[in-house]
Amino acid sequence: MNCEQIRELLAGYQDGELDGAQHEMVSGHLEECADCRAELAQLDKVKEVTGKVKYNDLPLEVWEGYWQGIYRRIERGLGWIFASVGAVIMLITGAYYLVKDYFMDPAVALFPKIGVGALIIGGGFLLVSVGRERIFAHNRDRYKEVQR
Numbered sequence: 001m002n003c004e005q006i007r008e009l010l011a012g013y014q015d016g017e018l019d020g021a022q023h024e025m026v027s028g029h030l031e032e033c034a035d036c037r038a039e040l041a042q043l044d045k046v047k048e049v050t051g052k053v054k055y056n057d058l059p060l061e062v063w064e065g066y067w068q069g070i071y072r073r074i075e076r077g078l079g080w081i082f083a084s085v086g087a088v089i090m091l092i093t094g095a096y097y098l099v100k101d102y103f104m105d106p107a108v109a110l111f112p113k114i115g116v117g118a119l120i121i122g123g124g125f126l127l128v129s130v131g132r133e134r135i136f137a138h139n140r141d142r143y144k145e146v147q148r
């Protein structure tokens, strides 16, 4: 068999559609012929590219992306909920111990108490302000996601 005949069979060889004898012949030729090996490599490349395109066209893929998006959103939502609950619990217990062990402690003078109190109130305002900015940015990101 010459190269031309082999090349006619290469696509079938690639897809595993040849019968046993033909397959043997082609693989035997490929072992000895670098040109036909290169031709087969070229076919493999083409198949890879077209295979990828088909893969992307599958509606299943689209749905998977869709569910992944929803899953990601749920995950992020849960993250926010748990983080917020944790932060609230920490703030409440922190405030409780701060009041009990610091502000209610008669050994601590009034002046530093005012200082610490002012610091906490100031920090609280900053936190609320930053948090509101984050929420605003978050909503805008979600809007962008919808637009895309």
Ligand SMILES: [Zn+2]
Pocket: 002, 003, 006, 029, 033, 034, 035, 036
């Ligand atoms: Zn050849």
